[in-house]
Amino acid sequence: MALDADWAERWVRRTADAIADAKDELTELDRQIGDGDHGENLDRGFKAVVARLDDAATESGPDERTVGDVLKLVATTLMSTVGGASGPLYGTAYLRAAKVSGRPQIDPPAVVAVLEAALEGVSSRGKATVGEKTMVDAWHAAVEAAEAAANDGGSEVDVLRAAAAAADTAATGTIPLVATKGRASYLGERSAGHEDPGARSTALVLGAAMAAALSGPTPADPSSAA
Amino acid sequence: MALDADWAERWVRRTADAIADAKDELTELDRQIGDGDHGENLDRGFKAVVARLDDAATESGPDERTVGDVLKLVATTLMSTVGGASGPLYGTAYLRAAKVSGRPQIDPPAVVAVLEAALEGVSSRGKATVGEKTMVDAWHAAVEAAEAAANDGGSEVDVLRAAAAAADTAATGTIPLVATKGRASYLGERSAGHEDPGARSTALVLGAAMAAALSGPTPADPSSAA
Amino acid sequence: MKKLLNDPADAVADSLAGFALAHADLVRLSPAPVFVVRAGGAVTGKVGLVSGGGSGHEPLHAGFVGDGMLDAAVPGAVFTSPTPDQILPAIQAADGGAGVLTIVKNYTGDVLNFETAVELAVEEGVEVASVLVNDDVAVEDSLYTAGRRGVAGTLAVEKVAGAAADRGADLAGVAAVAERVIANVRSMGVALAAPRVPHVGRPSFDLADDEIEVGIGIHGEPGRRRVPAADADAVTEMLLTPVADDLALARGERVLLFVNGMGGTPLSELYVVYGRARRLLEERGVTVSRSLVGNYVTSLEMQGASVTVLRLDDELEALWDAPVNTAALRW
């Protein structure tokens, strides 16, 4: 099953649901070592993305979108609605990802390229490297695992499953770290012992990507009605 | 045993002790239906009175003071240190009481006159009458009881015991009343069910007067060392 | 109970000492008896304005000493009116030969202590007039109360009377304009959380998480009634409606709308209240031609706000607009 614009839209809608469900958890993580708004920020952003997708869905005509078209819409919407650190970071991630996915369908190596582009976007924008207790840790682990799965000849789903699992582990792995980037760095040693909220939300984003790939289009999905 | 300036000084010192002991209780009563400062106000005032008495006590020479001299010192000190409603009210009470006790010693009818003058001072200054849930209720009851005791030929102690007991009962009697004067009147019906702090402090003042009369001068009393 | 204070007994003195240092260009502090006077002292030929009351309402009153407003302020202990021995020298210090107006908030304690001081000042040869501010519509002015309290409307009285004195009005004239403000200003307040008096160590009243206290004063007194917590629009209506009704505002009139913070509520919330109060006035056909929003007549760190409306005419508007230069109000 190839990953197309429909998949991208399902991914984004599932992300919005996952973020909404985890809103309080993300905010609580951010309350511990940040300013307690990460869940609220992303929820506001992804709700806006879904609203724009809904608007677009009511337009008629065949779906001629590329994967990149959907990701670009996500990028610009997040940039203009999230604010904070995570707005520009996720915005840049989706923007770079969109640039390498301007095709109707993407295969496993292209999925890896999408994740690599996202990682590159986050790290160049935020100037963080692995181990600084940020979302970079989750994106980085995801890219490595995705590459390995693709090299092993895995399917799109295999690649995304590997990425999601690695991001989840990496998010948990931020717990003992001392933050040296972002708001948590103000706490110094006191930041250790808490999970980084951005790494956790990255794991949710990638989990949604895998689930969207697994589920395929369904008639109940408004995006497939267009 | 006649009541002289020494008695007046013992009265005032005992009042200061009684107020200090009851400070939190008075403040709590005032917190319920006022602004929570009555105990603090009176404690500040009577501590200042005691400080002035201590200063005076270090002066040598025979005690030529009248009862009124001591009460006047109390009046002016309270007026300049208590503030709030109770400062001028108690201040005027002691000032008027001082005016009718400018003698070295006072007998039972003179004790009644002192209490009457105090009541007159409070009511003329505060324009409250009996039943408005103020200290007037306690002073008024004290005067009536004192008169009755004096008419019955009671001693100074008898008169003060009657006054103190009546003030105590009257203070408790303010509980069901709805205040129509002072800060508690702002509460309307909500003021019912709480004892008036000023009526309670009046009962303490009169209790101290009786105790001072009962105890007599003792060598341990600094005022008798002069 | 955590506060940025040293010995609670020194709270007022420490605070005034800092205030006087920070605003040495505007005020001078008399440490004993305690009062604050305009840096240059009395202005010869100008009516002097003196106000005062319990501390805990900062910036009221000391923050309003300066050009175009008060000449002296007399702070008592926290929530306790000052004593005559403080008020008397403040009156004398404010007297530039044209007499002094005392502006007293209507509380038994303030009334009695100012009364005594004024008596003494008159004996000393100072010409004194007094006005009582009683703008709080939460209290019915009847035989069954000590009368309406003076709350945030006091600021308007002090500002307008100060401008009249600056313009050269005589004592009767300044008193008359002050009375005109008093006759046309009304307020009502709400508390979401009680203040904590330094030496008391606990909140002045107990309020559940879903209750608010409507019709509160500025001394941590409980209010007229306790109602379930509501949103800003609903709460604002509870405050604005009795104020506007009591003023009997007619269509076409114009007013000053003053939303005052009680000390512990964020400024951003005061603007939410302001916006709603303004719409409610506009719905009544009343024009808001002047506005003030901020923490001016506070009750320590009480959370809550009050809404004050002053009916304006050309003269009051001009006096409101006249220059003022004090620590807390300046234009």
Add this chain to the structure above:
Amino acid sequence: MKKLLNDPADAVADSLAGFALAHADLVRLSPAPVFVVRAGGAVTGKVGLVSGGGSGHEPLHAGFVGDGMLDAAVPGAVFTSPTPDQILPAIQAADGGAGVLTIVKNYTGDVLNFETAVELAVEEGVEVASVLVNDDVAVEDSLYTAGRRGVAGTLAVEKVAGAAADRGADLAGVAAVAERVIANVRSMGVALAAPRVPHVGRPSFDLADDEIEVGIGIHGEPGRRRVPAADADAVTEMLLTPVADDLALARGERVLLFVNGMGGTPLSELYVVYGRARRLLEERGVTVSRSLVGNYVTSLEMQGASVTVLRLDDELEALWDAPVNTAALRW
């Protein structure tokens, strides 16, 4: 959680609407995308000043829009930096042809969002310079942090740069004077109780009754360390000492001393802190020649305060003294 708000999601919009109505003589509000601009718009030939950041710090920044300070302010959601699509039109609205200086508090979010907006503005042909305010000595500026935060010192940068722009300095000149303030201003803050973000429903951090949080920022972030509660003198010393040390103040120097309230602490307590901080500076042989005390850079209703010191010279003093007419700062 009681607040004077309607739907928490509308908190910022409702508050700004009220703010714009109350100060229509000074500012105009763009509702979508949200920003606040000086009533008259950009001043032709004058360098425009734009700042912004998360809401919840009121009166910062919108309260400083007006003559002699900011030309536009961009408020984000509570404690969340604004987005480029708000910042860009604010920059454009502030541009009077002489270029725009953006004054950004050093937080990753603000930096990234302003960076993007500035890029876009430059593409649109606006000349833009930017400065980063990072006055908070509680955070070490090292490889291991996101760098010092921008806190109350931001007010001084905005005031002084605003005066320089008013005087006719060009963009490079205004940026240079802003950098000079940044190089000479340091702050440190303490919290006694945490703020409560509208949509969160509980305090931003948990603090026991006998603990204070030293080295806090203005976003409800926990501070550098938690210490037992202490009196005002001791707490003030914890704030002033690192500030003065970091500035390496020498005897004979003169400074602005700014004691800033976090929103929920009574003004009277701020003056207690001011008095102590001033004595500590004087003990170091430093003269306090300018002072500011009040709630200017807040953190909703957080209880606490910060101490800011700005090293002054003749030029900075003159720019500080220059006239300013904004909702929150006026002289």
